[in-house]
Amino acid sequence: MRDVALAPPAAVSPLTGGLADSVFDAAARTPARPVLARRSAADPEVWEEVSAEGLRDEVVALARGFVASGISPGHRVALMARTRYEWTVLCYALWAVGAEIVPVYPTSSRDQVEWILRDSGCVGVVVEDEATVMTVGSVCAGLEGLRHVWQLDAGAVRQLTAAGESVPVTTVESLRRIVLPDSTAAILYTSGTSGRPLGCALSHENLASPCDTLLAGWGHTVAPAGRRPAVLAFLPFSHVYGLMIQGLCLRGGVLMGHEPDMSEAALTSALRTFRPTYLYAVPSVFEKIYKNALRTAQQAGRGGLFERAAQTAREFAAALERQRLGRGSGPGLDLRMQHAVFERTVYRRLRAALGGRVTRATSGGSPLNRDLSLFYDGIGIHVHDGYGLTETGGGVTMQPLGREKSGTVGRALPGTDVRVADDGEILVSGPSVFQGYVGDEAATRAVLDNGWLATGDLGHLDSDGYLTITGRKKDVIVTTSGKSVSPALLEQRLRMHPLVHQAVVVGDNRPCVGALITLDPEFLAHWRARLALQGDVPSREAREENALREEMGRAVAAANSAVSRAESIRVFRVLPRAFDQAGGLLTPSMKLRRDSIVDHWSAEIEAMYQARAPIPRYSPPSVLSWDDADDVFRQTR
Known part of the structure; x- marks a missing residue:
């Protein structure tokens, strides 16, 4: 076992309460300082800022609403929504009353939602829209402990605020004071790439510690001197990385904007108009x-x-x-x-x-x-x-x-x-x-x-x-020759080719390593247009297929240049469609379900290896000299 002596901890003040304290402390220190930003309803190009005092008041109002709804310390409430402004306010309101959040990807399937809500014992769930409320509604009958379903797009924030008007503000303050650093703050479920997702119990200290350490040592790099630091949050708060970004911003006084839409057009617009000083991706x-x-x-x-x-x-x-x-x-x-x-x-x-x-x-x-x-x-x-x-x-x-x-x-x-x-x-x-x-x-x-x-x-x-x-x-591949291959590096290098969208390396109990490849549809269309092939349709398609085969050969050669001969990709196939969540081949966090992919494409994998000729004399990966039968290529349309 190898260990390395590390530097002593940076000067980080120990956590004395819960994560919600940062919202209240900021409001007390710098009440007018902007801490959050959201797009204006009147003009999406404009970002409206929310002060530290304004955020605290919204958190308190929602916290009172949760108390009025019977949410008590230790209760678990799921948040099933995209990365939007309300997510943050609801999250800190729940922490303020000692409740535990259970983030759920809004794209989760019915079975995934049922498992998480049942396994965690949630008493309530906040959903975003009609689609997510239908998903939760389809499993409610079997969840005896689930008492509340709040829908954001149907006025959940307004309803909770109204419900809490009779609850004294001091009640929220009393509940917040009893939250300890080792109290559980969140139950985050693993990606479930193999088997059922597991619920990771994270305390307030677990979540605060890396944020405070990063802020102490690296916080000054979020923006150049003299410029207000700003971060655009678009990664899912349902993932620990997104949740950490939220914590870094609110604990470090960094202006945070929310962008729920991760499409290229939406992100491009958000980056252009919000103009962050630091990018998390x-x-x-x-x-x-x-x-x-x-x-x-x-x-x-x-x-x-x-x-x-x-x-x-x-x-x-x-x-x-x-x-x-x-x-x-x-x-x-x-x-x-x-x-x-x-x-x-x-x-x-x-x-x-x-x-x-x-x-x-x-x-x-x-x-x-x-x-x-x-x-x-x-x-x-x-x-x-x-x-x-x-x-x-x-x-x-x-x-x-x-x-x-x-x-x-x-x-x-x-x-x-x-x-x-x-x-x-x-x-x-x-x-x-x-x-x-x-x-x-x-x-x-x-x-x-x-x-x-x-x-x-x-x-x-x-x-x-x-x-x-x-x-x-668990992803290590062992070929019939006994060679152990970790697929991550090969897949990472394959994805660097502009045409490659996804890549899965296979080869367990096979004579050599193979790869399943999907193509980026946008770059594929651009690539075809650049070819500008002439002639009749059959001739043009045949030449296009040959050109694409050669291009993928170069992509594989580039990937192979980083590994030994025994680890190199010797056969590959381009698949007609991408791996997606709907087909059960990606997790909600967009990770590959390798076992499911291998099972789903088993016929393609079998054909890929059966058509493979004996491996020719090895050539340097940059040359990639294979017989035609050594690789099986299928063009995507």
Whole structure:
């Protein structure tokens, strides 16, 4: 087992009460300071700000309504809505009276909703609209403990506020005072990629600890000196990452705007008008922004220029990284000059697409590709790649300022310890480690041992204590030759190709590693238009299929360049449609259900391997020389 000595904890004041205290403390210190922002009903381009005092008053009004409805300390109430303003106010109102929140993805299926509400024992649930109320309504009959269903779009906030008018404000204050740091604040359910989701009990301290540590050590980077910090929240609050962003903003006095719609058009508009100073996102968002920029440049006839600019950005960032780590002298004169030219012609336009004020960002949820991280760093937006999980209340690691290392997730947060077991599993200990799984002592004992959490993630620590994530323990593929392959790196590199939307690496008990690939429909349409093939329809389609096959071959070759021959993808198939939640192939948090995908596409996988010819003599991955029969390609339409 490998362990690394870590820095002592930063100066963080110990939590003395509950998470709701931050709302009341802010209102007492700086009552007029804006803390939240929401789009104006009259003009979506305008953001209306809510002061610390105004937020407190709304929280108190809703808290009184919950008390009038019989919600008491320890009661659990589910919040089943998108990332919207009301979510935050309701959340802190429930915490103010000692209740526990149970976040539920609004896209969850009927069975998922029934399981979570039953397993957690919720007495109430707040839903967003008619669709979600119908989902909850279909399972209510079997949930004897569920007494309340409030619908936001049907006036739930107004109804709760009216109901609480007879409840003294002092009642809320008394309830808030008895909430302790070790009181349970939230029950967050795991993604359920295999089996039933498990409810992680997180205390107020579990959720506050990583927020306060990050604010103490990195809070000043949220905005340049003299500029008001602002963060656009669009990731689901139903996920621990989104919940941590909410906590960071409200505990750190950062203006937070809400964007419930994660469509490209909505996010583009929100970023342009809200103009955040810091960006929190997941790798897929950073990948999409890059691909959209590439597609736009190609459509304007500047694809070559963009690709040269992107390569210069990566080289410039890599040189800076070597310099700050004491391994080089930094960018040379030629590289600095090229970078300066592209700064005027390309990079500042890319930053403008994010509102023009973002200079730093954090990527979480899964590891960020090193090349992508270097690209953003090179265009003037340093993306910190962090690591955390539901069972740790969010953050476990972060990049040390001035010593950032792309391709890793940084070092353990002060006060948190990280070890890597002999089998490569990452172990975590610290104040954010959860209380246990609700109603499942066996599952809790399986992952908690004397304060150490067995994360199920695989990785390694370098000599400087930087952690690199290599995959999930349960996802490791073992081929018939006995080779163990972690699919994460291959899938991550495949997704970097503009045409690739999703990728699942397979190969358990198979002679070699294979891949199932889905295509990005927008980039596919753009790619077809650029081909501009002439001739009759059959001839044109045949040539298009050959061109797409070659393009996917290059994508696979690029992915294989990062692994050994035994780990490389030797067969692949492009699927006719993407993996989605409706088909049960994605979790509500958009994670792959690998077992379900393999089962659903079993015929395709079988055909892929049956059609495979004997593996030819190995060629360097950059060449990718295969016989036609060695890979099976199916064009998507």
